[in-house]
Amino acid sequence: MDHFLQQFPIHTFINVAWGEMDALQHVNNVAYFRYFETARIDFFNQFNLLEELQTSAIGPVISENNARYKRPVTFPDTLIVGVSISEIKEDRFLLHYTVFSQAQQAVTTLGSSQVVMFNFKTGKKSPLSTDLINLLKQYCENGSGETI
Known part of the structure; x- marks a missing residue:
């Protein structure tokens, strides 16, 4: 677990x-998208993206979500959702989720969300700010921090 926390300095604990369990006696697939959302909002709050939305009307929206289930999770458990970034582009970036089960001491689920900056006044995409790009580069998966 310590290695996981070092690998993902941005992470969220979820009980x-x-x-959240279904008839097949494991956490239902829908719950993972809530877990991703919780980790994503924690991530956004760390960088004041939602606060900026209130002042500038520019903020993040999700254009795509994906999940890959590797192992079933059951109650009781505490999950740690690690967040990383890749594919930083002019108006978007890819947010990755890695879900670690404390009960199993293993990664159970992988996911991603395409995050697009959106201007709610104009109803159009908006470029990422230079400050945001620099912050995102610090958490880039490939370590290069290169903008595509």
């Missing part, structure tokens, strides 16, 4: 709820 699995009994009600």
Whole structure:
């Protein structure tokens, strides 16, 4: 677990709820998108992206979500969702999620979200700010921090 936390300096702890399990006795696939959302909002809050939305009307929206289930998770468990970045482009970036089960001491799920900056006043995409690009580069998966 310590290695996981070092690998993902941006992470969120999530307690699995009994009600998230389904008839097959494991956490339902829908719950993972809530876990991703919780980690994403924590990530956005660390960089004041949602606060900026209130002042500039420019903020992040999700254009695509993906999940890959590697191992079933059951109650009780505490998950750690690690977040990393790749594919930083002019108006978007790819946010990756790696879900680690404390009960299993293993990665159980991988996911991603395409995050697009959006101007809610104009209804159009907006470029990432230079400050945001520099912040994102610090958490780039490939370590290069290169903007595509």
